[in-house]
Amino acid sequence: MVPFFPISFLILGILSLILHTFYVVSRFGVKDVPNERSLHDTVTKKSGGMFFIPVFLLSTFLFLLTPSESIGIDPFFILNEPLDLYLLLAGVFIFSILGFVDDLYHLTPKLRLFVELGIVFFCLWGIQPNVSFLGFELITSFIQIVFLTIFLVFGINLVNFMDGMDWYLVTTFAICFISLGFILPNFYTKPNLGYSLYAVLFVSMFGFIFYNFPKAKLFMGDSGSLALGFFGLVLPLLYQNNSDGILWDVSDYFYLFPFFWIDGVSILIKRFFQKKHLFQAHREHLYQKLTETKLGKIGSLVVFSLLNVMVVCFHFLLREFGFGKITIFLILFVISILCYGIVWFSVTRKNLA
Secondary structure (H helix, E strand, O other): OOOOOOHHHHHHHHHHHHHHHHHHHOOOOEEEOOOOOOOOOOOEEEOOHHHHHHHHHHHHHHHHHOOOOOOOOOOOHHHHOOHHHHHHHHHHHHHHHHHHHHHHHOOOHHHHHHHHHHHHHHHHHHHOOOEEEOOEEOOOHHHHHHHHHHHHHHHHHHHHHOOOOOOHHHHHHHHHHHHHHHHOOOOOOOOOOHHHHHHHHHHHOHHHHHHHOOOOOEOOHHHHHHHHHHHHHHHHHHHHHHOOOOOEEHHHHHHHOHHHHHHHHHHHHHHHHOOOOOOOOOOOOHHHHHHOOOOHHHHHHHHHHHHHHHHHHHHHHHHHOOOOHHHHHHHHHHHHHHHHHHHHHHOOOOOOO
């Protein structure tokens, strides 16, 4: 890896701010018109992902192409990178394009789901991940790929569904970055690229983060949320190629953003039994419920961030005390469900669209 701090990151952050500023103040762009289900009340630009995702991808390629004199890397070092990394970046790019098309033309759920399954299956087939579930290894590679394809597409769409509040995904992925370091302590060390990729991503998003702060002037849209979902869920699978025998466990996805999963899945189950359209926008999530109280958007953001951090810290402590994977998962899952229920029933909202 190359020394990419601090001048390169400073330039990248300024470039990101300039590009996003140009998009926010310009007359062109995709606009999000508020309706009864929106948390915003003014017309706001969206599809910010079409700016920070290309910046992230181009910066990553430049990062890999830059030679490091200290370790004698060839200027064409990128050609020696594993195929897994290119599949990850290609998937991020394709999902961003798919999301942008959806922002513009509102693709049918069935068509988008079919395309997403194909993209994820192709990427996983190239990566050939080796994962476990609660410590038990899955049987064959093909079964793993099929299972992960369905699971990851569900997770990616969950990220997309939950993208409805200013800074919510930004803080969630920041906590995800910390949690991943606890789950796989060596993931952010050489020769793994985890730290570098997350660092480039966050700096590339600087302009978006600036304009997405409540009250947001820019939303990321599907072009950003789908790409981020793919990046966050597929990146840990690359660890197994450089690991020391530790497999990425499917249950570890829960610790990346625990209350994100609980809120999203519980609302989907609730709407399923109420025979409501699962793909229709709504205002039934807990974070939406909290925003209609005195807490507002920032208060709701703080509550969810603290809940996620609590689980991350408990997970780290339980691992340090030597608890088994199944025991840790059950303890934290029960604690999370209880905390979610307490917050849900302690909040009275004004309206329910």
